[in-house]
Amino acid sequence: MSFCYSDLITVFNHCFAQSHNTRLVRGEDEPIYLPADPHCDYHRIVFAHGYFASGLHEIAHWLIAGEARRLQEDYGYWYCPDGRDSAQQHEFETVEVKPQAIEWALSLCCGFHFNVSCDNLNGTVEPDRHQFKALVKAQALRYVAQGFNTRTQTLMQALQQHYGQGPLTAASFEE
Template structure:
């Protein structure tokens, strides 16, 4: 199956451009969320270099963000770049569990392979990818049982329909 980022842009913008004044856009640099301002009248989710996985990841952050967060650049979150120490990495992973659980679900809805991201290649400690993925899976299973956020459900439905994927089950999230 071919995975083209332009399909994600089209599907996302169809789902949310009118109702949330938000568009998904390909960027040439680091990903960023930019709220509307005096120059550009719509909110932008900018993903990195045309990477399909980056688009899914950045959309997942938007799907988690509440109304107030969506008025702030990068949702107002703290971000410490690659090279984090152990405590900084724990903080990073703590805020990444929910978005990566949704990203995993989005990936499954596309039939696209999900890789958990610890995003700390130059850190002072080696992240425990398996432990982090288990936490992300636990959150995904919680969402599956309790319901994904409404916007996530909307986009998941559009992706499943476009990519002809089945509904998600607990077995979908295998370690």
């Protein structure tokens, strides 16, 4: 199956351009969330270089962000770039568990392979990808058991329909 970023943009924008004044936009550089401003009258989820996985990841952050956070650039969150020490990496992974769990669910709704991202290639410590992936999976299973928020459910259903995928279950996260 082919995964074209333009399809992801179309599905996302169909779901949220009018209801939430938010559009998914292919970027040329680093991903960023930009709220509407005097130069652009809609909110933008900008993902990196047209990478499908980047689009899913940035959407996941938006799906978690509350209304007030969605009025701030990058949702008002701290970000420590690649090159983190052990404490910074632990904080990064703690914050990333939920968005990556949603990203995994969205990936499954597309039939797209998910790769957990520790995002610390130049750090002072080697992240434990297996441990982090286990934490992400546990969170994804909690979402499946307890339910996703309304925006996430809306997008998941649209992606499942577009890509011909069935509903998610706990077994969907087995590899």
